[in-house]
Amino acid sequence: MTQNFALxxxxxxxxxxxxxxxxxxxxxxxxxxxxxxVPMLCFVVLTLAFTADLAASRWDGWEWNKFIPNMLxxxxxxxxxxxIKQVAEFGKFPPLIYWVSLSFPILSGVxxxxxxxxxxxMMTLGVIFGCVSxxxxxxxRHSFEDLKEDKTTKNERYWxxxxxxxxxxxxxxxxxxxxxxxxxxxxxxxxxxxxxxGLVYLASTSLLRIYPxxxxxxxxxxxxxxxxxxxxxxxxxxxxxxxxxxxxxQEQKFSRADLARELNISEANLSRIISSHFGKSLPQLIxxxxxxxxxxxxxxxxxxxxxxxxxxxxxxxxxxxxxxKDIMNVAPSEYRKTSKKS
Numbered sequence: 001m002t003q004n005f006a007l008x009x010x011x012x013x014x015x016x017x018x019x020x021x022x023x024x025x026x027x028x029x030x031x032x033x034x035x036x037x038v039p040m041l042c043f044v045v046l047t048l049a050f051t052a053d054l055a056a057s058r059w060d061g062w063e064w065n066k067f068i069p070n071m072l073x074x075x076x077x078x079x080x081x082x083x084i085k086q087v088a089e090f091g092k093f094p095p096l097i098y099w100v101s102l103s104f105p106i107l108s109g110v111x112x113x114x115x116x117x118x119x120x121x122m123m124t125l126g127v128i129f130g131c132v133s134x135x136x137x138x139x140x141r142h143s144f145e146d147l148k149e150d151k152t153t154k155n156e157r158y159w160x161x162x163x164x165x166x167x168x169x170x171x172x173x174x175x176x177x178x179x180x181x182x183x184x185x186x187x188x189x190x191x192x193x194x195x196x197x198g199l200v201y202l203a204s205t206s207l208l209r210i211y212p213x214x215x216x217x218x219x220x221x222x223x224x225x226x227x228x229x230x231x232x233x234x235x236x237x238x239x240x241x242x243x244x245x246x247x248x249x250q251e252q253k254f255s256r257a258d259l260a261r262e263l264n265i266s267e268a269n270l271s272r273i274i275s276s277h278f279g280k281s282l283p284q285l286i287x288x289x290x291x292x293x294x295x296x297x298x299x300x301x302x303x304x305x306x307x308x309x310x311x312x313x314x315x316x317x318x319x320x321x322x323x324x325k326d327i328m329n330v331a332p333s334e335y336r337k338t339s340k341k342s
Contacts, residue, residue, distance in 0.1 A: 008186065011193040012054035018200040019047040034093055038086050042079040043203065046196060049073050053189055067113050070123060073171075073192060074105035077130040080168045080199070081137050084161050101136060104129030123179045130172040134165070160206045164199070171195050232273050238263055239274070249286040250293070250313040256282050290314060291327045298332055299339035305332055 022043045026036050052069035059065035078101040085094040108129055112122025171192065178188040228236075242248050242262060251258075259282065260267045274282050293312040297303060303311075309320035324332045 008190050008193060009054060011190065011197065012050045015193055015197045015200055016047060016050035016054060018197065018204060019043050019050055022200065022203055023047055038079070038082045038094060039203070042076075042083050043200070045072060045075050045079060046200060049076070050193070050196065053193055056189070066119050067109070067122070069189075070119060070126075071105065071109050071113075073196075074108055074122075074126040074130070074175075075102070076196070076199070077168050077172060078102050078104055078133050080164055081133045084137060084164050085140070087157050087161055087164075098136065101129075101133040104133060120179050123175050127172055127175045127179065130168070130175070134168065134172075137165075160202060163202050163206075167195050167198050167202075228273070228276055232277075235263055235265065235270075235273055236277050243285075243289060247289075247293075249289050250311070252310070252313055252315045254286070254313065286313070287323045288327060290320075291324050294320070294324065294332065295335070295339075298336040308332075 023040065026040050026043065049069065049072040052072055056065055056069050081101055082094045082098050085098050105126060108122050108125035112118055112120075112125055174183070174188065174191055174195070177183045178185070183191070239259070242259065248254055248259070248262070256267050256270060260270045263270065271282065274280070274285065278285055280288075290312040294308050297308045297311065301308075305320070306317045309317050312320075314320040314323070321332060324330075324335075328335060330338075
């Protein structure tokens, strides 16, 4: 018994550390705050769930020691449905109907624990409502029917969605086994934490890449820039990471001042380094990256232009249309038509 509890503590700590990392990463790197709400909410709840599992053995004798952890974990299927929907829709904010599923675990807690004061009733309702949540997702399965056929980024999103569904189905089935008394409480918590770690692992390795990747920044050879010092080249490496990996430019209000602050250098110094290394200004560089991000959305989705413009970082559709045509010599709508035919 003691060994099982020790293993549970270790797993809960691993899941907690990974969840906290994701929450902090999303909080500081979210390009679009609105689109970060779902993953942030999901991993905050996971953080609290792992924390509750870690503390549960120390709450022995307190009447809430089972209710709080179980209640938090009951939110995971509903939050996963929201997350899956957002992944399938290229980061688009989930429609209101999917947010209704968040009321299911609340209702399970009110009826099971609040009215009848029985955890088994709450967990049984959690199983039923968890199935209903994924039934809602299945009804709208057209959102990701074609994802499997895409051999580039969509294919990755398809298998990410399947993996999320499998883990959540296993979690719902585990709740059913617990209610039926097939597994002990220690086994239940142990397996649940393992499944939770699986969700966090998928998020840390795949979820953060669901948005289109920016094109590699093309710069001139280093030998052609004797005016750049070793310190300048170190800053260029950080700029590449912020633009290529973190995609900070997808935040609509992102500016030269923001990048300079991130790098802890002056705006004048930043402009000098970018102009010397990339041969263009920061606004030109950002616009090119945003336009290149939009190419994949235009050719591989049916999303409307306004959503695409917002997703890649433009603050208005007219600005997107103007910049896109300046760079590509064709309007976004015409590019979409051409790419669909090819």
